[in-house]
Amino acid sequence: MVTRRSWIGWQFTGPFLAVFALVFLAPIGYSAYLSVFRTRLVGGTSFVGLENYTKALSDPQFWEALSRVTLFLAVQVPIMLGLALLVALAIDSGRLYGSGFFRVAIFLPYAVPAVVGCLMWGFLYSTRFGLVGNLNEAFGVTLPEPLSPDHILTSIGNIVTWEFIGYNMLILYSGLRVVDTALYEAAAIDGAGQFRIIRAIKLPALRGPLVVATIFSIVGSFQLFNEPQILDSLAPNSITTYFTPNVYAFQLSFLGQQINYSATIALIMGVATMIVAYVFQRRSLKGVA
Amino acid sequence: MTATPTIRAAARRPVRPVVPRPGRKQRKRSVTLTAVTGVMLIYTILPLAWLLISATKSQEDLLSTFGLWFSGDFALFDNIADTFTYQDGIFGRWLLNTLLYVLVGAGGATLLAALAGYGLAKFDFLGRRAVFAVVLGGIAVPPTALAVPTFLMFSKMGLTDTPWAIIIPSLVSPFGLYLMWTYATDAVPNEILESARVDGSGEFRSFFKLSLPLLAPGLVTVLLFNIVATWNNFFLPLIMLKDSELYPLTLGLYTWTRQANTVGGEVVFNLVITGSLLTIVPLAVAFLLLQRYWQSGLAAGSVKQ
Numbered sequence: 001m002v003t004r005r006s007w008i009g010w011q012f013t014g015p016f017l018a019v020f021a022l023v024f025l026a027p028i029g030y031s032a033y034l035s036v037f038r039t040r041l042v043g044g045t046s047f048v049g050l051e052n053y054t055k056a057l058s059d060p061q062f063w064e065a066l067s068r069v070t071l072f073l074a075v076q077v078p079i080m081l082g083l084a085l086l087v088a089l090a091i092d093s094g095r096l097y098g099s100g101f102f103r104v105a106i107f108l109p110y111a112v113p114a115v116v117g118c119l120m121w122g123f124l125y126s127t128r129f130g131l132v133g134n135l136n137e138a139f140g141v142t143l144p145e146p147l148s149p150d151h152i153l154t155s156i157g158n159i160v161t162w163e164f165i166g167y168n169m170l171i172l173y174s175g176l177r178v179v180d181t182a183l184y185e186a187a188a189i190d191g192a193g194q195f196r197i198i199r200a201i202k203l204p205a206l207r208g209p210l211v212v213a214t215i216f217s218i219v220g221s222f223q224l225f226n227e228p229q230i231l232d233s234l235a236p237n238s239i240t241t242y243f244t245p246n247v248y249a250f251q252l253s254f255l256g257q258q259i260n261y262s263a264t265i266a267l268i269m270g271v272a273t274m275i276v277a278y279v280f281q282r283r284s285l286k287g288v289a
Numbered sequence: 290m291t292a293t294p295t296i297r298a299a300a301r302r303p304v305r306p307v308v309p310r311p312g313r314k315q316r317k318r319s320v321t322l323t324a325v326t327g328v329m330l331i332y333t334i335l336p337l338a339w340l341l342i343s344a345t346k347s348q349e350d351l352l353s354t355f356g357l358w359f360s361g362d363f364a365l366f367d368n369i370a371d372t373f374t375y376q377d378g379i380f381g382r383w384l385l386n387t388l389l390y391v392l393v394g395a396g397g398a399t400l401l402a403a404l405a406g407y408g409l410a411k412f413d414f415l416g417r418r419a420v421f422a423v424v425l426g427g428i429a430v431p432p433t434a435l436a437v438p439t440f441l442m443f444s445k446m447g448l449t450d451t452p453w454a455i456i457i458p459s460l461v462s463p464f465g466l467y468l469m470w471t472y473a474t475d476a477v478p479n480e481i482l483e484s485a486r487v488d489g490s491g492e493f494r495s496f497f498k499l500s501l502p503l504l505a506p507g508l509v510t511v512l513l514f515n516i517v518a519t520w521n522n523f524f525l526p527l528i529m530l531k532d533s534e535l536y537p538l539t540l541g542l543y544t545w546t547r548q549a550n551t552v553g554g555e556v557v558f559n560l561v562i563t564g565s566l567l568t569i570v571p572l573a574v575a576f577l578l579l580q581r582y583w584q585s586g587l588a589a590g591s592v593k594q
Binding site for chain 1: 317318319320322323325326329330332333334336337339340343352355356357401402404405407408409412413414416417420423424427429430431433434435437438439440441442445457458460461463466492493496517520521523524527528538539540542543546547549550558561562565568569572573575576577580
């Protein structure tokens with residue numbers, strides 16, 4: 001480590017920091033600025049202090065959006081991470097035929113753009129010419145419509161699970177690869193079975209990776225936008241303009257022309273996401289790190 | 290801010306590549322376990338198989354035949370030709386736009402992350418710890434949370450509806466910087482840099498001549514994940530761009546789908562499906578060819594404790 005050449009370190013980090021300031025810090029600051037003003041048709045723009053924030057906290061549409069993503073977080077994330085964990089353990093066990101193929105093929109959806117993922121699933125969901133329609137025809141049944149307002153959130157949960165199961169599997173699998181093999185050998189000599197090894201060695205080793213995967217999932221759930229927005233083009237009646245907080249912020253600034261309020265919502269959600277992720281991390285790593 | 294301690298604790302361990310360990314190969318394989326895991330494989334592959342099969346069908350067959358098997362005329366090549374000629378060949382334009390955004394955005398992001406990660410790893414300077422804290426905090430800020438605020442700011446600056454509106458936000462990857470910092474710390478020995486200094490080499494010259502080759506595996510990983518992020522970008526172009534001549538592939542496909550909902554809009558699902566397939570193929574190929582790099586890159590950076 002070179003100490004005296006203090007200016008050279010800044011030369012290396014400077015370009016990154018300049019762009020970082022422009023696209024990370026400045027927009028946050030600008031939203032904070034916008035969030036304390038309001039523009040009315042009559043009277044123009046005026047300083048309103050924290051009025052936009054109190055408005056948001058008593059806005060039923062905002063609360064509905066927030067509770068929807070919270071429900072999504074509580075149900076979809078455990079299912080996705082549970083499945084990812086099972087696959088990671090299966091691949092790591094060394095008892096699969098063609099485990100390398102499994103690893104790559106299950107990861108593949110991560111490389112598929114959300115737009116394409118949603119369109120594929122959207123078509124499959126379609127009762128008109130999708131798989132659901134085919135099944136209805138073939139068996140003469142009427143399956144629940146995945147794109148109807150009642151089922152759309154479940155259908156989105158399935159798409160998100162499909163998109164990210166491989167990514168999470170890889171995070172967990174990489175965590176398993178760094179476990180010292182000597183531990184397994186010692187456990188085998190002691191007569192421990194596979195399940196005992198999983199419980200006593202593998203799961204404790206996965207604590208850190210699971211926390212990382214959960215944090216990414218918390219962020220993803222709270223910031224849900226792409227999937228509902230894209231499905232809206234296939235199921236226009238099922239996605240409301242305040243389906244998730246991000247959809248709401250988007251609609252407010254583009255269709256509602258309420259940019260001050262939109263900036264407020266975006267800021268509240270950004271801060272809320274960071275706080276939840278931070279608290280989760282502090283609690284779950286207590287006594288470990 | 291969030292993932293920091295986990296990540297920091299991971300930093301200085303040696304990197305073990307993700308390869309099957311010799312000791313494990315002897316273990317007895319299980320047909321049952323393979324079959325059960327195979328269910329998950331079917332789940333991830335099924336939609337992609339549907340896409341591939343559907344891309345070979347004409348618009349009429351798409352609506353009238355069973356989705357998961359080939360039938361009707363084999364129309365793949367007609368579909369590809371139609372995709373590239375529909376609306377005066379705008380799909381080709383979107384493809385070129387995507388390549389431009391990926392080349393400049395993801396390429397630039399990788400270079401900036403490499404310079405900064407290396408700078409943080411190899412030089413001590415006033416404010417280094419502060420820089421580190423701010424950037425690691427940036428990992429926890431989801432890009433979608435920044436999209437609307439960035440749009441509001443860019444529209445004031447007159448940057449919306451220009452390629453810069455897509456490229457500039459793509460240039461920053463805090464996670465990429467973190468990975469490069471990890472790599473640079475381990476992969477570039479200080480002794481090499483010290484002897485280069487004795488020989489009178491400038492720091493930037495040492496970086497490009499000596500350090501960059503040593504950083505190659507880390508660079509490939511960061512580049513690949515930046516490419517995915519840029520290639521798959523949707524929210525940002527959706528709010529930044531009005532002119533369809535500037536669209537990337539994702540936004541273009543989205544507007545083709547929406548056409549079906551507008552009055553008098555032409556339904557072109559066969560083109561949407563073929564276009565989707567063409568959008569996936571380059572990334573899937575890149576991932577398959579470079580898997581050795583990104584798998585060990587992920588193992589090294591994100592998850593070790």
